[in-house]
Amino acid sequence: MADDSVAHLLRRAGFGASSDDLAIFDRLSYNQAVDRLLNYDTIPDDVDSKLGQAGFIGTTSNGPFSPNTVIGDARQRWLFRMIHTNRPLQEKMTLFWHNYFATGYTKVAGAGQQDGTRMMAAKAVEDPKGQRGQIEMLRANALGTLNNLLNLIATDPAMLIWLDGNTNTKNNPQENFGRELMELFSRGVGYYTEQDVYAAARVFTGWNLHVDRGSGDGDNAYSFIYNANLHETSAKTFSFPIYGDGSTTIPARSASAGMQDGLDLINALSTHPETARRVAQKLYDFFVSESVPADPNFLNQIVQVYLQNGTNIKPVLQTIFTSPYFTDPSVYFSRYSWPAEFVVRSIKETGWTGFSAGSTLTPLVNMGQQLFEPPDVAGWDLGQNWFSTGKMLARMNFASTLASNQKFRLGTAMAPARSSAQGVLDLMLSRYAAMNESGMRDDLLAYISTGTWSGSDAQLQTRASGLAHLIVGSAEYQFV
Amino acid sequence: MITRRQFVKNGVAAFTVSFAAPAFVSDLARAQGASSRNLVLLALAGGNDGLSTLVPYNDPFYYSRRPTLGIPAGTVLQVGSDGSGKALGLHPRLTGLHNIFNSGKLALIQRVGYQNSSRSHFTGTDIWSVGEPPASQGSGWLGRYLSTLGPLDPLAAWTTTGDTPHSMLASGVGVAAISNTTTFAFQSPNSGTEAALERTTANAIASHVPVDVSHLSFVASTVQGAMATLDRVASVGTYQPSVTYPNNGLGQALRMVAGAMSKGIGTKVFFVQTGGFDTHASQDTNGTNGAYYRLMATLDDGLSAFYNDLRNTGLINDTLVLTFSEFGRRITENGSRGTDHGAASLMLAMGGLVHGGLYGTSPDLNPNGNPTLENSSGDVTFETDFRSAYARVIDNWLGGDSTSILGGNFKKASLTFV
Numbered sequence: 001m002a003d004d005s006v007a008h009l010l011r012r013a014g015f016g017a018s019s020d021d022l023a024i025f026d027r028l029s030y031n032q033a034v035d036r037l038l039n040y041d042t043i044p045d046d047v048d049s050k051l052g053q054a055g056f057i058g059t060t061s062n063g064p065f066s067p068n069t070v071i072g073d074a075r076q077r078w079l080f081r082m083i084h085t086n087r088p089l090q091e092k093m094t095l096f097w098h099n100y101f102a103t104g105y106t107k108v109a110g111a112g113q114q115d116g117t118r119m120m121a122a123k124a125v126e127d128p129k130g131q132r133g134q135i136e137m138l139r140a141n142a143l144g145t146l147n148n149l150l151n152l153i154a155t156d157p158a159m160l161i162w163l164d165g166n167t168n169t170k171n172n173p174q175e176n177f178g179r180e181l182m183e184l185f186s187r188g189v190g191y192y193t194e195q196d197v198y199a200a201a202r203v204f205t206g207w208n209l210h211v212d213r214g215s216g217d218g219d220n221a222y223s224f225i226y227n228a229n230l231h232e233t234s235a236k237t238f239s240f241p242i243y244g245d246g247s248t249t250i251p252a253r254s255a256s257a258g259m260q261d262g263l264d265l266i267n268a269l270s271t272h273p274e275t276a277r278r279v280a281q282k283l284y285d286f287f288v289s290e291s292v293p294a295d296p297n298f299l300n301q302i303v304q305v306y307l308q309n310g311t312n313i314k315p316v317l318q319t320i321f322t323s324p325y326f327t328d329p330s331v332y333f334s335r336y337s338w339p340a341e342f343v344v345r346s347i348k349e350t351g352w353t354g355f356s357a358g359s360t361l362t363p364l365v366n367m368g369q370q371l372f373e374p375p376d377v378a379g380w381d382l383g384q385n386w387f388s389t390g391k392m393l394a395r396m397n398f399a400s401t402l403a404s405n406q407k408f409r410l411g412t413a414m415a416p417a418r419s420s421a422q423g424v425l426d427l428m429l430s431r432y433a434a435m436n437e438s439g440m441r442d443d444l445l446a447y448i449s450t451g452t453w454s455g456s457d458a459q460l461q462t463r464a465s466g467l468a469h470l471i472v473g474s475a476e477y478q479f480v
Numbered sequence: 481m482i483t484r485r486q487f488v489k490n491g492v493a494a495f496t497v498s499f500a501a502p503a504f505v506s507d508l509a510r511a512q513g514a515s516s517r518n519l520v521l522l523a524l525a526g527g528n529d530g531l532s533t534l535v536p537y538n539d540p541f542y543y544s545r546r547p548t549l550g551i552p553a554g555t556v557l558q559v560g561s562d563g564s565g566k567a568l569g570l571h572p573r574l575t576g577l578h579n580i581f582n583s584g585k586l587a588l589i590q591r592v593g594y595q596n597s598s599r600s601h602f603t604g605t606d607i608w609s610v611g612e613p614p615a616s617q618g619s620g621w622l623g624r625y626l627s628t629l630g631p632l633d634p635l636a637a638w639t640t641t642g643d644t645p646h647s648m649l650a651s652g653v654g655v656a657a658i659s660n661t662t663t664f665a666f667q668s669p670n671s672g673t674e675a676a677l678e679r680t681t682a683n684a685i686a687s688h689v690p691v692d693v694s695h696l697s698f699v700a701s702t703v704q705g706a707m708a709t710l711d712r713v714a715s716v717g718t719y720q721p722s723v724t725y726p727n728n729g730l731g732q733a734l735r736m737v738a739g740a741m742s743k744g745i746g747t748k749v750f751f752v753q754t755g756g757f758d759t760h761a762s763q764d765t766n767g768t769n770g771a772y773y774r775l776m777a778t779l780d781d782g783l784s785a786f787y788n789d790l791r792n793t794g795l796i797n798d799t800l801v802l803t804f805s806e807f808g809r810r811i812t813e814n815g816s817r818g819t820d821h822g823a824a825s826l827m828l829a830m831g832g833l834v835h836g837g838l839y840g841t842s843p844d845l846n847p848n849g850n851p852t853l854e855n856s857s858g859d860v861t862f863e864t865d866f867r868s869a870y871a872r873v874i875d876n877w878l879g880g881d882s883t884s885i886l887g888g889n890f891k892k893a894s895l896t897f898v
Contacts, residue, residue: 107602291695334695365643366657376606376617381651384698388654389634389705390664396682396706397667404669435696440685447681465669466678474685475699 006033007433008332011480012287013037013321014088016345016433021088034321038143038314040087047085048077048123057083057347060358067121068133069114069218071105074121075364075371076357078135082344083352093142093313094135095340096286099382101153101185102374103134103162111161112217119158119222120372129214129221134158135372143314146279146306147270150185154262155224157209163377166209170232173201180377186269188278192239199236203250203261206231231258242268270311276303280316287320289331290383298325333435333479336383339367341480342395346472349432351406351413359401366394387478399472403465410468411461418455421448421463428467434477444470518741519878520734520750520801521622521647524779526758527601528805529819530826530860532765532772533574534559534588534842538567541845545812549765549772549819562590564841571765573776576784577830585787585796586830587897590840591852592869593824593862597807601758601821604806609646611867611886621870622749623650624885625878629748634705635712638740639751640733648751656709656747661717661736666710683707712745719743722792723785730754730782738789741799748878754778757805761816783830796832800877800898803828804866810858811845823854824862827869829897839897840864868892 006025010017014037017025025033036043050056052065059065059076067077082091109116117133124132134156141149153159154177160166168174178200182192210225237249242264250261269275280302284294301323302316309315320326337345343360364370368391374380403410410428417423425448429441447470448463471477536542537553556569557578568588570578580586594613598604603616611621619627626637627650637648637655644655658664666682668675686703690696719739725731733752740747756775764770783801790796808825843852843860854861867890871882875891877898883889 107600110600110602336695336699368644370643375646375649378617384695385651387699387702389702389709390654390656390658392699392702393664393666393706393709396703397663400667400669407669435693439688443681443684443688446684447677450677462670462674466674466681469669469678470681470685473682475696475703476685478699479695 003030004329004332005030005327008327008329009033009037009321010088011345011433012092012326012335013317014092015082015341016348016480018083018348021348024086030327031322034318037089037321038318040090043086045087047081047087050084051077051080055353056080057352058354058356058358060356068123068126069117071109071113071117071120071372072358072361074117074133074135075361078121078371079340079344079357079360082340083347083357089317090139090142093317094139095338096283097138097142097149098135098371099374099379100282101134101138101149101159102377102379103158103372104374104376105372108158108161111211111220111222114218115220115222116158118218119161128219129212131157131221143317144312145270146186146275146311146313147267150181150266150270151263153185154181154204154207154266157222157224160207160209160224165204165207168201168205168207169227169230170202170205171230173198173205173232175201177201177207178204181266182269184378186275186278187240187272188274191274196238196240199238199250200265202232202234203236203265206255206258207262226259228255228258231255231261233258236261238265240268240272240274271307273303273307276306276311279306283313283316283320285382286335287317288326290335292331292334295325298323333433333476335480336386337478337480338380338382338386339364339369339391339395340371342367342478343398345433345480346399346402346477350402350468350472351409353406353409355402355405359405360398363394363398363401367391367398392478395478396469396473399477400469402472403468406468407461407465410464411457414460414464415457418460420455421445421453424448424455424460424463425467428464428471432471432477434471434474435479436476440471440474440476516741516744516746517798517877517879518737518748518750518800519622519873520737520752520799521645522783522801522803523605523645523751523753524757524803524805525601525605525753525755526805527604527807527809527821528757528825529759529763529772529809529822530590530805530824531809531811532763533571533776533826534590535569535571536566536842536845537569539842539845541847545845545847547813548817549763549813551765555766559588559838562838562841564844566842568838568842571772571776573768573773574780576780576787577828580784580787580830581836584836585832585834586828586836587834588838589827589829589864589869589895589897590838590842591824591860591863592804592827592840592866593808593860593864594866595862597823597859597862599807599821601806606646608804608806608866609649611647611870619650620645620647621885622647622751623653623655625874625880626650626653626749628880628885633746634709635740635745635747637749637751638737638747640736641751641753645751645753648749655751656713658713658736659733661713661739664710664713666707679707712743715743716740716745721785721789723789725785725789726778726781728778728782730778731785734782734786735789738786738793738795741790741795742793754782759809759818760814760820761818763813763818787830791832798832800829800831800834800873802869802873808860811843811853811860812847812858823859825860827866829869829873831898833898835897837897839895864892864895865890868895869897872896872898 067073118131121133122131163177165177179197206227212221235252305319417427535556543550555572558569606616609620648655686700716739725735737750765772809819809822844850847857871890874880874882
């Protein structure tokens with residue numbers, strides 16, 4: 001087992017640790033582990049090549065596995081990556097950005113189900129038209145600058161459909177994207193006015209979607225286009241500064257030069273202190289604690305790192321992971337796990353051979369987190385809202401499904417400890433990271449000690465799978 | 481306007497672990513003798529063609545604009561004339577609902593909608609769910625109602641669909657998404673006494689509630705809530721209805737709802753959905769195997785079975801079914817013998833205490849400009865704001881305060897269907 005602080009780091013900056021992960025991270029000091037997670041560019045991005053290979057979790061599809069054109073398969077590919085990637089922080093930040101720039105497949109799929117999947121999730125190198133899905137864009141820039149991410153999201157085909165940028169024209173300014181850009185992607189509620197929304201809508205007039213029609217759904221190419229003739233050219237004035245000299249007005253420009261309006265606005269928004277504070281708070285909540293309020297000094301430190309590094313996220317995370325606020329044991333297991341985190345970690349810790357990522361899809365819906373389908377542009381309701389009786393039962397029953405699938409393998413893995421019930425319990429518990437605040441171990445010992453202990457293969461399978469079910473399905477396990 | 485995020489902050493999720501008789505019923509509702517009133521919100525997904533559900537069979541423009549889809553006057557099930565003197569008839573397949581109408585327990589509310597009706601399924605459904613047009617984001621109207629009830633039993637809101645419907649979404653409102661009672665159960669990798677032992681152990685683990693670790697206590701309470709709920713949900717699975725329900729999605733969902741009511745498990749609001757109403761092509765309103773004919777068959781058979789079952793078991797006076805659809809359809813049929821996305825449409829309200837009859841007026845389909853049409857006379861324009869129907873249900877059936885829940889006074893005096 002890795003050092004407690006490294007295990008904590010892997011739960012927060014990744015999805016927990018499988019035995020494969022531990023083999024790598026056991027050799028590293030805490031700071032080396034942070035470096036490995038942050039500098040993932042040096043680690044080959046070859047996880048997708050392992051899809052379908054023995055020794056990795058399987059997939060389940062109707063017909064050929066088509067993660068670029070069938071949304072259920074896209075979901076499975078992403079879950080596969082979360083489970084098996086050697087770049088866990090990249091996947092973790094991709095999930096963070098997916099929630100931050102929450103875009104829902106169903107609306108995008110109005111263009112067609114295959115095209116919708118492509119705009120959400122296609123890998124450009126595998127797509128006949130080179131379409132790159134939004135999640136691929138987020139993944140490629142997971143530790144980049146917010147400034148660049150905002151520019152990319154403003155021109156992302158799925159986002160242009162999701163927030164109606166494709167209909168934003170000078171005769172009919174569409175406020176949806178401009179509003180959310182300020183409310184959710186940068187400054188936050190209370191830091192912009194309705195007049196700013198009107199101005200932002202006009203800024204992005206002509207930022208539309210171009211479709212190169214192919215033979216039909218699955219074969220069209222979607223790209224951003226700046227339609228100069230649909231751009232509103234007059235000056236736009238905001239309640240906050242746009243330029244370094246404090247000027248709040250984007251000047252009137254010719255239509256052909258008008259795309260600069262949007263670039264200026266994004267550039268301003270990304271470097272506003274309000275945006276920095278909002279991003280810092282979101283990262284603090286995600287990585288450090290949802291319940292312990294951030295020390296204002298620490299939050300300010302994050303803000304300064306963000307602003308001094310040109311909105312670059314990587315040094316921000318470096319600051320967070322190496323701060324005593326992050327490594328303080330009192331914050332271990334204090335954040336409510338997202339359903340995707342719960343599912344992935346439980347698979348990494350229980351085992352996956354013979355299991356299918358497809359078996360997680362319906363349970364994830366029941367737990368309240370269908371990937372590529374956030375409830376709205378504000379993303380998922382986090383924290384306590386992940387839990388209700390129905391959603392918790394879904395987690396408990398997923399624990400049962402997984403334990404049932406891994407029954408034989410768990411029994412075999414427990415064979416070295418078969419001489420005593422308590423030995424099997426300790427070996428099982430060593431696989432799992434969960435807070436033990438409430439005497440859960442005593443209950444599990446009572447469970448495994450019930451009846452006569454024989455240590456037979458059958459008994460090992462029964463009780464080991466029962467333990468996996470009870471541990472993963474416990475309240476204690478639902479935290480990272 | 482309250483935003484969704486503010487809602488999250490204000491509404492701390494609350495749980496009652498054990499089931500007590502819920503204080504669901506307002507004083508008003510109690511005064512009216514109700515003990516366990518239910519609302520069943522039925523979504524007709526895809527955009528229902530209200531003009532084919534309730535046919536203005538004496539309007540020559542109805543037939544001229546719908547040369548293949550017009551339903552002959554001789555086949556409709558007549559329901560009389562509305563306040564504007566329009567003779568109306570139900571689709572010929574709605575024989576069961578026609579009987580319920582004749583017994584005064586079915587209200588037909590015409591031309592319900594809102595200004596600048598969205599033509600998007602997605603946005604339209606959201607707008608109908610949120611109840612603050614043109615907002616398509618934020619908490620749902622039923623979710624806001626439920627959040628006014630205080631600590632909620634885990635089964636207070638039950639959707640028979642897989643996802644929580646937007647209309648029930650609100651922070652702190654847990655919605656039981658149970659499409660099948662047999663899968664809402666404590667599962668186990670083992671069986672028999674071993675499974676029972678796991679259940680006992682899971683209960684024991686959840687019984688430790690450390691007061692100083694509030695997040696753990698909270699999740700443990702959801703485990704306890706689930707465990708306490710299992711037997712009640714299982715009891716629904718044992719329900720023996722007094723009639724045979726159709727063996728289709730809607731029929732079986734309504735059977736489950738009737739079971740939940742009959743077993744008295746405390747659910748206040750149900751959400752049920754039936755789809756297929758997006759009839760762009762080959763809508764075929766008249767052929768007995770036609771697309772729209774079959775939609776009407778599903779609707780009629782399901783609702784009739786539900787009505788008759790609850791009437792037989794004495795629960796119909798506790799029950800109100802309200803239908804909605806994200807939009808109606810265009811008046812003029814398209815080149816594919818179908819109809820495209822339109823605007824205002826029809827709502828149905830059915831129940832033992834419903835004041836049945838025709839509400840609102842049918843549009844004048846004469847395309848030469850008249851105030852009942854919009855978009856160059858292509859669409860039916862709304863006469864009744866959908867929030868007025870919600871307000872009636874909230875105030876007069878659920879015993880809530882529609883003004884605060886809907887963020888304004890949308891009461892309409894003439895809308896007395898309940």
